Amino acid sequence: MTTSVVLFTRDLRLHDHPPLRAALNGSDAVVPLFVRDRAVDTAGFAAPNRLALLSDCLRDLDAGLRERGGRLIVRSGDLVAQVCAVAAEAEADEVHVAADVSGHAHRREEALRSALEARGRRLHVHDAVTTVLAPGAVTPASSDHFAVFTPYFRRWAECSVRDALAAPRKVRVPDGLRSEPLPAREDLAGLSPGLARGGEREARKRVSAWLRGGVTGYADRHDDLAGDATSRLSPHLHFGALSPVELVHRARRGGGPGAEAFVRQLAWRDFHAQVLSARPRSSAADYRTRRDRWRTGAAAEADVAAWKDGRTGYPIVDAAMRQLRHEGWMHNRGRLLVASFLTKTLYVDWRIGARHFLDLLADGDVANNQMNWQWTAGTGTDTRPHRVLNPTTQARRFDPDGVYVRRWVPELAGLQGRSVHEPWRLPEAERSAYGAYPDPIVGLAEGLDRFKRARGRD
Structure with missing residues (x-):
């Protein structure tokens, strides 16, 4: 045998x-x-x-x-x-x-x-x-990998994708092999209270429901923080409980703008995988150095602690950080906002943020986590490396009624409409009613000026 x-x-x-x-x-x-x-x-x-x-x-x-x-x-x-x-x-x-x-x-x-x-x-x-295409399946003429997503995606989208395989009907395992007991989540401490369940059965239920309804509006609603209109499939993809190849085939069979936008996100996973495969050191070192001299010392450490605890004084940032701690997951738009805030408004090393994400994220994946952090910090593959996301502008755009903020920052639940995004602007008498919520740890203009000077763009 x-x-x-x-x-x-x-x-x-x-x-x-x-x-x-x-x-x-x-x-x-x-x-x-x-x-x-x-x-x-x-x-x-x-x-x-x-x-x-x-x-x-x-x-x-x-x-x-x-x-x-x-x-x-x-x-x-x-x-x-x-x-x-x-x-x-x-x-x-x-x-x-x-x-x-x-x-x-x-x-x-x-x-x-x-x-x-x-x-x-x-x-x-x-x-x-674990990817749709192998990291070296498409390469530019002058390099072993693509450093910019758009030309990568054009080539990626032209490639044929292998057929998905059915699950086996029978698996014969030799007798007499020793196995350790299966681990159980009940034996673990320190879990996020709202952590979702994993496993292939759970993943396949979720993807079937997503492709039946949620994907239809994905192109228009994937940045809607309060609407929670993303697939939430990233943890299942990280552990391989779902096949990205099968997801591409199933999404394309359904078709439409939402499915196309969803497939594009799967291409982003492949893009980051081919960058890390070609440049393994970029998991810890700058892919493109900006010669940053990141802030250190007591003041920087206090800022990092406030950021981790969701106590920065910027409600949209704090809401996202609290979602991360509670669910072990964060909305993609929230990830961009909090990463920009840490690396550019606070001017703190992206590796500190990436490590915190890996400590909590159920979908903590080296390629996607590290390369997305570098993208936002401007040390990675972003073609606009010095862009800074203004948290209040982003909040008004992607959480216009403040529903997401009030969901995760209950101290501000009594504030109506857009005023929830800038509680420090309330009249003094009204602001005192929300004293449990902190004032901003840094002014946005101050943070922007510091970042520009650090990058030599003042």
């Missing part, structure tokens, strides 16, 4: 899973394996909210495998050592895994390949599992 190992990483699903399909087609039995990688914990990436969704995904994956006659094998420790050990126990000749884009993933793949080959086994790496 021939056996293959399928190493699950960020592809925790049964539908449209090329590594699993290849293993089933080429072997009599497969070992579905997930390794709780010690290196991920050491790097500080194992945040409670993501561990909770990981637990949901693993339990759902195991349940789906059991319905098909199989089960998930879970191990923890050094990933390379554990994969090699399981392959030896199962007498497997091959290991199948999805390609990934981070520097850690690249190093892990090479180490695993070398270790397996030294033992007479083969590693098969499958592209277009």
